[in-house]
Amino acid sequence: MDIKYSIFWTNIRYVVKGSWIDRKLGRKEKEILKSVSGRLNSGQLTAIMGPSGAGKSTLLEILVGIRRNGVHGCIMYEGRKEKLDIAFIPQNDTYLDVFTVNETLLFASRVRFATKLNNDEYFSKSLLIGEENDDINDGKLYHMNVIKNVLNIIGLEHVQDTLVKNLSGGQKKRLSIAQELVSQPDLLVLDEPTSGLDSTAAFKCMQLLKNLTEQRLPLTVLCTIHQPNPKTFNLFDKVYVLSNQGKCVYEGSPQHLTERLLMIGAQCPKFYNPADYIIEVAAGEHGTEIIENLIEFHKTETMVTIPIDSHLATLDSVKIKPNFPFVTHFIHLFLRSCALYFRNRLLLSLRLFTFLFSAFFLAYLFGSRVGTASGCPVLDGTLSPEMAEKAMKAGIAEAKAVADNMALLFVSVFLLIGGALFTTTIAVIDELRAFVKQRRNNWYGLWSFHFGMLLSDLPNQIIFPTIYIVIVYVLTNQAPEWWRFSNFLNIFLLLVSIAYSLGMIAGTVFMENIVAAIFCGPILIIIAALFSGLVVRIEIMPKVLRYISKLNFLRYAVEGIIITIYGYERCDKDVETKVTSMKQMLMGLIANILTIVDRELNGESDYENNDYDKSLIANITSSRESYVKDMSDAVVRAIMAGAGAGREDENGKPISRITGFFGVDDNDLHYCILMLIVNVVVYKVLAFIIMQKRCKHV
Template identity: 30%
Template structure:
């Protein structure tokens, strides 16, 4: 081993010796019986396909368990079921320390680290750790800092604590993902492909870390696709899946004798796991049914390790006997709240995190503000000083509609495109009990509120004065308020589309969702000119309410006669324009109330869609 690896191992051992006996005592034994899982073959058919078939097994504390199998064999599906990530269409029993698993209680004890790291790229390592500690621990700041220092030291991330997570190497990102979940020291950890995308040296370091965590008394379960011989020998318990069945469960050094007992002789100097994968692939004929029958689809423990585990000074896993001792989590964790932080504290922490992200995200934040600034200058130059000239009333009419449409569509598209990118992070953090979904949603709204307000303020101020609208503070305030309201509605519609669709689909279908509201906004066709059967569509268009609002703000409230630079100005009297547009009796505050209520309703719809998507893990 290199000096760096020796130093890393020494640090881990040093922390292990300082672990309290209560940490070692937090050990859980996971047993599953007759687990089956089916999915529909298609949207329009009721026929179902079975991905897991009556699987059995037991995963023990103190062991590094690896679930292996060919692509599509069902290893990730089994991991999702055991972790509780997949709960629908699952049959069978899952026991924790010989008691039926309570999903709500189990999630307090476990952490699921998915294949994609899904980290916040704009936070430093230390900032990410403090966010996790603030959300998951109830201790004071000093104790949290000490806990973070210990974990970063053990994980070899101490020198990278001020590095942005987006600039970490693949191995460092994997270790950070584990470190974030170690904050509250869960007794059960699930890891999907922890060595995926890592080189051999980093993969070895990652697996050594997992083995160390297991030796501290945790139940560590991971999926590994194709390990090298070195990685294979580091595994304590091997669970192999083929076609939704278990073909082997036992120690790695018992794999060759197991295959030999069935007449399947592994060639000398050949990787046993590669040989088993080739058997599962049918390279040597059809042997899967024989393997499943021999291992009793995971029930047989004949090939398990004979090593006895001593935890809490008790022999809890003799040779092939399940532990009888029940862990005290039955009393400890039932009184522990589902979330360590209150809803208000979660909201404050997440708002602070989002504020840091927005400040550092120059592409999202500064591009939005600079775009509003640039378009405002362009619009102001095109419609320069026309606001008080009756000869250009129709041009000003076009400018007001453009402003409403631009502010709405910009807020809509920005939210629609950026929000889906946050969903994988939300899935991981919410599933691992960092925060409530409503806290996350409100924090996103609050943090983005300031950005949207700043962008709208810059645009409206520049356009208002460059186009020479009437310099009255009341009209400016009403104009700006209506523009801000329509931008919030556009943002809510963007959240609905972004929450319900993937980015690729939202980019295509999102503009189509906006199109009907645009057509019936009152700009292209006036309400009085449309067929009576179509009037309800005008009343459904939120753009119509905003457009009428800005028209009233500029030309309503008994505005005096406009000056005319031409020989004849048909709309020199503003009331005549309002009559022509059928807006004479429009109530500004009624339209504003409609937009505010619509914004609230759309936000509730977006939250419901997001909640459904998170619960269904889609």
């Protein structure tokens, strides 16, 4: 067999230190792999075997570079090939269920082909297409040919138009292999490709891999396998067996295994599967001596000989690190995200429900008059005992209506935040799991993935919330001014955009635990609500918490919405005229009363001789003008406050009582919007950074 390259690992130790809490609790570090060495030759089908928990998957992940922390020893490469393209297929591969087999492969072929074109140094025509169809300039034809050939090799032609979610377990495993084959990696690494398959399906899967190493592709395959049946076991060119102590007990061909066992004095019983026997030995079922002997034998045998003219380097340095073509990948990923968006019926229905159905329902529930409540004084401009009674009742009714409207606005805030946050969390987890594997296998980069997803979700972030806001604003008769509507809409769109980023962050941080990711949503919303001034007024918060509330995007959204709806002269001229007229009437009334008192007092002789009364009269007379004005202003304000609606600004203009209740005034609006924009940018950048960091370590 022509060996083009080898990968060898020497004295690999893997130590798990445990978390900070583990260390504090005195839990010791755990050595999972204890100085294991071995070799992988190109063009061969190699299996790592061993009892459960021996460290098979761990070794595999160390070799492909997924696990780095706690790894000691070295992994080297020797051969003439400059660069090595390694594809890793995890045990539980992730699929985008809503695509067909053909679509899945077409996407894989397109993005990987674009990468190859962008990295000339390792571009070569696909060996998967025949001579007659090798026109790589005819993109569509090229991909069709690649897919046709891969499907033929893998044996999935008959299900090419089947949705991935409808494939059997074995077919899914084949699809995983097919996705990687379109780009012809040099080394295909698979963690338990036969798990969940019956022995016939497992044999077929391994036979396929064996054929790949022998036939049309110059492929090398390394995989882990549990307990292959004899037929499957004999397919391997080499098996590498780990003991339950994390040490290698055998490295060599399956056919030589019984011979080796004999050499150390152990005998595989007749009619017994040698694979089963060596696993029993490795698990310690036949005593420790036999294991020790096998380990010793392997140690003396593992003498790595390197040809003088070979290219020797660390495996890391020869792994391909391609430059990704951003624009091409962005287009493919954008189109894929759009297709995912529309094919994911559950999410689409959830979004439609959140934004459309609930808009009509809330408008119906709150009624068409709820938005007309302005929180302004409801005095009728006359001064009479009946008026005071009427004003009191009207004021209370106004206060209740305003409270209803506030409830509607806040339900809308939480509905739109929740809708964006939850659906994004679910969608991100789905796409991110696929991304991690595909990124690891050099399909495409984070930038194109992130922006493709971001852009494909823009309609969701703009169109649905806009429809919701239009329906609610119009049907509940909110203030009929264009600028108020557009401000209101903008604030909600900014809010949805922030919620989208939060959903991304929650989905990214907890991508391995969907329950935790979903649970994060309500927690985030509750914390934001607590510091928004909605649940607890900012004024009564302890000073430290007041500062914290300044970091809260929801505070700016709530204040912005209140000013937009109730600020900026929401109380119209009519209200102002009525209040002024009432004040004047009251002024006249008080002035008349005082004049009567004045005259009465002057007519009494006693008062002429009494110094106290004289000064009283003088006081009343001299300060009458301002006194009467202040008095009437105070009485009208008291009526307004007592009636539960409306108040005055420092210039005596009537304003909605809601802005006062929340301690905001008109000048804060631009600041609120600015802060919301800042929050949008901060959360978007944060989502990207977290995604970058998170995907690096998965």
